[in-house]
Amino acid sequence: MTDAPAPLADRLRALALYLLPHHALSRMVHRLARMQTPLKDPVARWFIRHYGLDMDEAVHADPADYPSFNALFTRALRPGVRPLDPRPDALLSPADARVSQLGRIHGDRLLQAKGHDYTAAALLGDAQRAAPFQDGEFITLYLSPRDYHRVHMPVSGSLRETVHIPGRLFSVAPFTTRTIPGLFARNERLVCLFDTDQGPLALVLVGAINVGSIETVWGGEMGSRPRGAPRVTDHRAAPVALERGEEMGRFNLGSTVILLLPRGRVRWDPELAPDRRVRMGQGLGTLAG
Structure with missing residues (x-):
């Protein structure tokens, strides 16, 4: 296949990604997401509102119940909210x-x-x-x-x-x-x-x-x-x-x-x-x- 030009806005956004220190930034986010600080709850509440998380599906609906932001992000769901397709095939x-x-x-x-x-x-x-x-x-x-x-x-x-x-x-x-x-x-x-x-x-x-x-x-x-x-x-x-x-x-x-x-x-x-x-x-x- 030949590459087709992507939209200019996409190409400009992607260009910045080539310049970023990917692993260094990810290591920093890894540490921050696991920290237990007073900022965790307000940040978690903003994240839930901004991205529209359905917390009614989670085992713990209150973000204050999660010890860290990463725990919220990897939250478990309540039993039964994701039923498996019953067809064996x-x-x-x-x-x-x-x-x-x-x-x-x-x-x-x-x-x-x-x-x-x-x-x-x-x-x-x-x-x-x-x-x-x-x-x-x-x-x-x-x-x-x-x-x-x-x-x-x-x-x-x-x-x-x-x-x-x-x-x-x-x-x-x-x-x-x-x-x-x-x-x-x-x-x-x-x-x-x-x-x-x-x-x-x-x-x-x-x-x-x-x-x-x-x-x-x-x-x-x-x-x-x-x-x-x-x-x-x-x-x-x-x-x-x-x-x-x-x-x-x-x-x-x-x-x-x-x-x-x-x-x-x-x-x-x-x-x-x-x-x-x-x-x-x-x-x-x-x-x-």
């Missing part, structure tokens, strides 16, 4: 999010935005990991600051391998996906490869500015790294089995989740399209056995 949305892109992987290439694509090999760290997803299917889900920020399993699976790939921490807001080439393959990310009854599944947690910290239920908080070799962990000797809808990780501020599936393994819901909002547990499509 439904591929569940792993998060509350907005659909950025979805559809066919053309050979090895995934669509980022109009005029921009990138390769599965670059996203996952090498061509061998990407091979099962050749001509497969993908969906990219953007989590905004207002969203619930825990990530859940779209289908039951056993964790085979994780790959922590260092990189930049560009914003992953819509204006950057329209502007920065290869954005998701340039940002720091955690690639999680699962074995499922429907074949392999790649679930990629993409970091972003102020979101260098990603957590998983099996490994805790992942330290952020701007450079270095990918850290590969083989989990087959001590498998982590997770059921559909079970929490697998969380972002400490908003970011992006990308799912990759092999060819012919999912039929997308025909109502799904870019900019469509989805909720955790909602069916994104049906899986082939």
Whole structure:
């Protein structure tokens, strides 16, 4: 694909991001978000109003009940407010999010935005990991600051391998996906490869500015790294089995989740399209056995 010019306003906003010290800023936000200060409650109340958080869904509706801003941001939801699609063959949305892109992987290439694509090999760290997803299917889900920020399993699976790939921490807001080439393959990310009854599944947690910290239920908080070799962990000797809808990780501020599936393994819901909002547990499509 050839790159199409992004709107001038988007390009100017993105230009500033190239100049920022991504990891230094994210480390500062990481510390501030965990501090217990008298400013925490007024800042939290402003954040709730500004972004329209639905606190009635949370286990704790009062922001004063959270010891830190990060605890509010990674809040748990009350049982039952995100019912799972009851169809046993439904591929569940792993998060509350907005659909950025979805559809066919053309050979090895995934669509980022109009005029921009990138390769599965670059996203996952090498061509061998990407091979099962050749001509497969993908969906990219953007989590905004207002969203619930825990990530859940779209289908039951056993964790085979994780790959922590260092990189930049560009914003992953819509204006950057329209502007920065290869954005998701340039940002720091955690690639999680699962074995499922429907074949392999790649679930990629993409970091972003102020979101260098990603957590998983099996490994805790992942330290952020701007450079270095990918850290590969083989989990087959001590498998982590997770059921559909079970929490697998969380972002400490908003970011992006990308799912990759092999060819012919999912039929997308025909109502799904870019900019469509989805909720955790909602069916994104049906899986082939």
